[in-house]
Amino acid sequence: xxxxxxxxxxxxxxxxxxxxxxxxxxxxxxxxxxxxxxxxxxxxxxxxxxxxxxxxxxxxxxxxxxxxxxxxxxxxxxxxxxxxxxxxxxxxxxxxxxxxxxxxxxxxxxxxxxxxxxxxxxxxxxxxxxxxxxxxxxxxxxxxxxxxxxxxxxxxxxxxxxxxxxxxxxxxxxxxxxxxxxxxxxxxxxxxxxxxxxxxxxxxxxxxxxxxxxxxxxxxxxxxxxxxxxxxxxxxxxxxxxxxxxxxxxxxxxxxxxxxxxxxxxxxxxxxxxxxxxxxxxxxxxxxxxxxxxxxxxxxxxxxxxxxxx
Amino acid sequence: xxxxxxxxxxxxxxxxxxxxxxxxxxxxxxxxxxxxxxxxxxxxxxxxxxxxxxxxxxxxxxxxxxxxxxxxxxxxxxxxxxxxxxxxxxxxxxxxxxxxxxxxxxxxxxxxxxxxxxxxxxxxxxxxxxxxxxxxxxxxxxxxxxxxxxxxxxxxxxxxxxxxxxxxxxxxxxxxxxxxxxxxxxxxxxxxxxxxxxxxxxxxxxxxxxxxxxxxxxxxxxxxxxxxxxxxxxxxxxxxxxxxxxxxxxxxxxx
Amino acid sequence: xxxxxxxxxxxxxxxxxxxxxxxxxxxxxxxxxxxxxxxxxxxxxxxxxxxxxxxxxxxxxxxxxxxxxxxxxxxxxxxxxxxxxxxxxxxxxxxxxxxxxxxxxxxxxxxxxxxxxxxxxxxxxxxxxxxxxxxxxxxxxxxxxxxxxxxxxxxxxxxxxxxxxxxxxxxxxxxxxxxxxxxxxxxxxxxxxxxxxxxxxxxxxxxxxxxxxxxxxxxxxxxxxxxxxxxxxxxxxxxxxxxxxxxxxxxxxxxxxxxxxxxxxxxxxxxxxxxxxxxxxxxxxxxxxxxxxxxxxxxxxxxxxxxxxxxxxxxxxxxxxxxxxxxxxxxxxxxxxxxxxxxxxxxxxxxxxxxxxxxxxxxxxxxxxxxxxxxxxxxxxxxxxxxxx
Numbered sequence: 001x002x003x004x005x006x007x008x009x010x011x012x013x014x015x016x017x018x019x020x021x022x023x024x025x026x027x028x029x030x031x032x033x034x035x036x037x038x039x040x041x042x043x044x045x046x047x048x049x050x051x052x053x054x055x056x057x058x059x060x061x062x063x064x065x066x067x068x069x070x071x072x073x074x075x076x077x078x079x080x081x082x083x084x085x086x087x088x089x090x091x092x093x094x095x096x097x098x099x100x101x102x103x104x105x106x107x108x109x110x111x112x113x114x115x116x117x118x119x120x121x122x123x124x125x126x127x128x129x130x131x132x133x134x135x136x137x138x139x140x141x142x143x144x145x146x147x148x149x150x151x152x153x154x155x156x157x158x159x160x161x162x163x164x165x166x167x168x169x170x171x172x173x174x175x176x177x178x179x180x181x182x183x184x185x186x187x188x189x190x191x192x193x194x195x196x197x198x199x200x201x202x203x204x205x206x207x208x209x210x211x212x213x214x215x216x217x218x219x220x221x222x223x224x225x226x227x228x229x230x231x232x233x234x235x236x237x238x239x240x241x242x243x244x245x246x247x248x249x250x251x252x253x254x255x256x257x258x259x260x261x262x263x264x265x266x267x268x269x270x271x272x273x274x275x276x277x278x279x280x281x282x283x284x285x286x287x288x289x290x291x292x293x294x295x296x297x298x299x300x301x302x303x304x305x306x307x308x309x310x
Numbered sequence: 311x312x313x314x315x316x317x318x319x320x321x322x323x324x325x326x327x328x329x330x331x332x333x334x335x336x337x338x339x340x341x342x343x344x345x346x347x348x349x350x351x352x353x354x355x356x357x358x359x360x361x362x363x364x365x366x367x368x369x370x371x372x373x374x375x376x377x378x379x380x381x382x383x384x385x386x387x388x389x390x391x392x393x394x395x396x397x398x399x400x401x402x403x404x405x406x407x408x409x410x411x412x413x414x415x416x417x418x419x420x421x422x423x424x425x426x427x428x429x430x431x432x433x434x435x436x437x438x439x440x441x442x443x444x445x446x447x448x449x450x451x452x453x454x455x456x457x458x459x460x461x462x463x464x465x466x467x468x469x470x471x472x473x474x475x476x477x478x479x480x481x482x483x484x485x486x487x488x489x490x491x492x493x494x495x496x497x498x499x500x501x502x503x504x505x506x507x508x509x510x511x512x513x514x515x516x517x518x519x520x521x522x523x524x525x526x527x528x529x530x531x532x533x534x535x536x537x538x539x540x541x542x543x544x545x546x547x548x549x550x551x552x553x554x555x556x557x558x559x560x561x562x563x564x565x
Numbered sequence: 566x567x568x569x570x571x572x573x574x575x576x577x578x579x580x581x582x583x584x585x586x587x588x589x590x591x592x593x594x595x596x597x598x599x600x601x602x603x604x605x606x607x608x609x610x611x612x613x614x615x616x617x618x619x620x621x622x623x624x625x626x627x628x629x630x631x632x633x634x635x636x637x638x639x640x641x642x643x644x645x646x647x648x649x650x651x652x653x654x655x656x657x658x659x660x661x662x663x664x665x666x667x668x669x670x671x672x673x674x675x676x677x678x679x680x681x682x683x684x685x686x687x688x689x690x691x692x693x694x695x696x697x698x699x700x701x702x703x704x705x706x707x708x709x710x711x712x713x714x715x716x717x718x719x720x721x722x723x724x725x726x727x728x729x730x731x732x733x734x735x736x737x738x739x740x741x742x743x744x745x746x747x748x749x750x751x752x753x754x755x756x757x758x759x760x761x762x763x764x765x766x767x768x769x770x771x772x773x774x775x776x777x778x779x780x781x782x783x784x785x786x787x788x789x790x791x792x793x794x795x796x797x798x799x800x801x802x803x804x805x806x807x808x809x810x811x812x813x814x815x816x817x818x819x820x821x822x823x824x825x826x827x828x829x830x831x832x833x834x835x836x837x838x839x840x841x842x843x844x845x846x847x848x849x850x851x852x853x854x855x856x857x858x859x860x861x862x863x864x865x866x867x868x869x870x871x872x873x874x875x876x877x878x879x880x881x882x883x884x885x886x887x888x889x890x891x892x893x894x895x896x897x898x899x900x901x902x903x904x905x906x907x908x909x910x911x912x913x914x915x916x917x918x919x920x921x922x923x924x925x926x927x928x929x930x931x932x933x934x935x936x937x938x939x940x941x942x943x944x945x946x947x948x949x950x951x952x953x954x
Binding site: 377381384495497498504 | 567586590591594597598602626627628631632641
Binding site: 063064065088089090092093095096097099100101103104105106107108109121124125126127128129130131132133134135136137138140141146147148149171172173174175176177178179180191192216217249250270271272273284285286287288289290291292293297298301302304305306308309 | 321323326328334401402403406429430431432433434435436437438439441442443446447448449450451463466467468469470471472473474475476477478521522523524525526527528529530531532533537538539540541542546547549550551553554556557558559560561562563564
């Protein structure tokens, strides 16, 4: 019987990514992909292999405590070679709990998951992103897979099986859930910043960029002319040498030429993307991704692309 | 109420040097309290203030870790327990196992707190493993903890939502940095921290090695810091989609 | 910006081999506090959109003014060099607060050295814990360096001293709870502790200063201002001597303050030099920029060592007045050069950005205040010439 690589996430979309990761690993190690569901099957979950339903808990929405226990019980019966969990916050809890329950090694938030049949390996960031580490562990092992790295698989499952794991007593019970309020985000703590520059022609066009920032759960900033000269935004939004210094995960510079006095304030951003009509604009030298084009057309196009993902 | 707070003497990533081969220099690296551990200590101190009791700091690490424990003691913790161990020879499972044994030995505790992850490795594995080994209720990513009698009501900070859960004491929890603003110890508190007791335990005796598979780091290299300068081509919509895909793959766009 | 640097740690190891770890932990924590709570509002203190009161109070609560005083008076009993370093760090975080706090501490020093037990009991702990803000009132409109010619008088009358006159350029004036005031009695210049508010105590408008704008400076007007006779500090007529002594220590601290200002201005210039490009390359590749960098760095290192040297002499009980003056003259003049080079390196931005030129504006006070460079040079030379060989 071929070894099994299991894939699970409490989120359907992430489950499909983990399934792709599992497919990669399975291919390298001549194993079978098994996508795990708990309690009940979810229609949005695809599988490039078979589906395994864990019967017993009242699913399909289960807490990380219940998911970990259910998967551990099933793993003790079915003995998979590797268990991949999507590295959402809940997923990271599930992964670590599984490792403790099964006495497996755990690779956290990895991309480029690989296996040679005896070892599971992956790559992850360490030291606040300064370092890339290759981590590995002897099989059987658990890994939590970096969200967004793998494409979602669209494959349909080629069969289903079940394991009865029995009821799981949970100590922790969920009593409520609220969508996070998207309030005013402070530039210094924002993970995403959309910054407006002189390419924006009128003050009335700023809400379009602010909307984009909101879509990305981010904040709106600007280069100096928009705050100091034109007064379109208060000085607190001015990013640059004489303004605020920021280090978000994503900095999207829109219609900003990219002079030093601006880039000095955002050079520590993790990823920089820029849109400008001028292909020689210095901002592209300071960016990871650039598009030469008209922001008035690109910003709506990006909004559409974002919406399409959901 | 007895509160245990786990604190790590982590490598200070702002002072981390990279050698000419692009490898991080870990031997002799400058260390300090892991960034979010202060939030965990602060939360422990707030629980102590609300319920009267004791806050005990637990650390697994070399003798050098005492300076980090002293910072926690300066903030107001009562005493510390240092489990001697070489951090390069210990993995998350063993760390959790040593912490669990030490906490049980000094216990029983009503609440055990950790930060969501250490600032150097940030695997976030130790808190859930610790919860399993302690055999208590475990809640991760807590942004608010309220204890009423023998029940804790915890708000969990998830990607797009806040989940409210209830759990019985004893509780093990990991906290996020938004939970509180850690206090600054006054200079006098820093000076007096040196007088608070730190008990030293032998890690190997508490938790012998072996019995599980250990994850290890095969290689490390510095991140390439230069910008990628990738120009995205294509029609408007194509370019927009490519950009969103690239940013998603970079992990900087949440779903 | 990290305020307490590895360089500071190394110096601490050299100067305090026995307890350097402990002192570094303390200063590192204090530096961290300043980075988070003081540095971010520094430009607002300069442009008047934030008040000094909150941050200053927070600093007192941290224990800033307790550092060099003995534990029995509520102090931390740490060496003077630790205190001086703390002021350097504060000078880097915000020069105005550093000035306000340093002057407040100078009064605490005066009460500690010259006050009697009752005065220490009533004032010392409250001042060093920041419960009472103190102000040092010596300079007058017509007498600065030659304090002996002060015109403010204090007349003894029925269990009180009645003070008349005015003081000029007084830091913390109008905000302070207690003033260390110098006035001439029949026996000569004497020192008094004056509690505010007081019927005879009024203040002029806030003086518009070139720099140090976060700290408030005013004229102090004393008109039949009565203080109880037990508020005479030390012996009547000895005030001039007290002032001289208090100022020696203060000069070490002022030198440290300006080293701090230099450090922050230099740091900004270094960062800018690396990123600014001209003629196809970074301006840091030009020799004349490198010359400035080298000179700034050397000046700061020298200034720092000089104040630490003077501080150590003071701790060890040696005569340190000349070294304190050397440190002050050197460090304050050096800081002006460093801040000027920092402006120059920033080019047009240096001239047009408050947050860049304020370092020079802040530093500019201290070749004047707390002993002008001219007077201090005379002091240094006089001592040298008085040597028997």
